[in-house]
Amino acid sequence: MFEPIPAHLSLRDRIVQDLLRKIESEQLRPGDRLLSERALAQEYQVSRTALRDALRTLAGLGVVAIRHGKGVYVQGNQGLALGQALWAPFVVRPDTVSSLFAVRKVLETEASGWAAEKATVADKEHLLCIIEQARAARQPDGRIDLDKAAEADQAFHTALFVAAGNPIAARLMLNLLDLLAEVRKQSLSIEGRAWLSIREHEKIATRIQHGTAKAARTAMLDHLNGVEAAIIAELTPSQGSSPTAPQPI
Numbered sequence: 001m002f003e004p005i006p007a008h009l010s011l012r013d014r015i016v017q018d019l020l021r022k023i024e025s026e027q028l029r030p031g032d033r034l035l036s037e038r039a040l041a042q043e044y045q046v047s048r049t050a051l052r053d054a055l056r057t058l059a060g061l062g063v064v065a066i067r068h069g070k071g072v073y074v075q076g077n078q079g080l081a082l083g084q085a086l087w088a089p090f091v092v093r094p095d096t097v098s099s100l101f102a103v104r105k106v107l108e109t110e111a112s113g114w115a116a117e118k119a120t121v122a123d124k125e126h127l128l129c130i131i132e133q134a135r136a137a138r139q140p141d142g143r144i145d146l147d148k149a150a151e152a153d154q155a156f157h158t159a160l161f162v163a164a165g166n167p168i169a170a171r172l173m174l175n176l177l178d179l180l181a182e183v184r185k186q187s188l189s190i191e192g193r194a195w196l197s198i199r200e201h202e203k204i205a206t207r208i209q210h211g212t213a214k215a216a217r218t219a220m221l222d223h224l225n226g227v228e229a230a231i232i233a234e235l236t237p238s239q240g241s242s243p244t245a246p247q248p249i
Contacts, residue, residue: 063075116213138195
């Protein structure tokens, strides 16, 4: 009934996703008692620590009830829809892109302002160094090495949160990295977008360097709005053309 789980997700997320599928398909029903902790860990081929983390996550959703000394029971499906939304594969399409960018605009716009106010000299130098590395992705013929551009893009947005000095915001952003990877790939493949993003990053970094928080926030918001619009335009078929197939992560 339980199978070793695939390696593209974290251990916790793999277990959560598998148990949600089993409850949805009614292989597990409300009132059913799960195998013991030791047996489940052996079935999934994971540590008991990873298993406990997954069970606590499901308990937080209300999908299972952990009864100490008695075991773990399927509680019902009241948290199933939320669980599926959180752990189902992310598909790149206009509505999911808009949802993701709505979160990014809150986190990254504010983080840019915080960075302008709090970044150390070393933080600012690091951001400018990343910009130089990104510029090196542009080849003599004008083409962009997309692998280098993607690496620099992730490095810039990650370093921004370090410079912002807010570890909670940084942790939230890090949790989005798996979703951002495919969206980044989609945006950088759009003609001209990779170089434009590099220039926009440079503008943000310069405003952080000067300590102008309001201007840094504006530059970041303009950047995110531009990237979002470009991706949605790419995903939305023009009249008479065939749609671009959604890309799952």
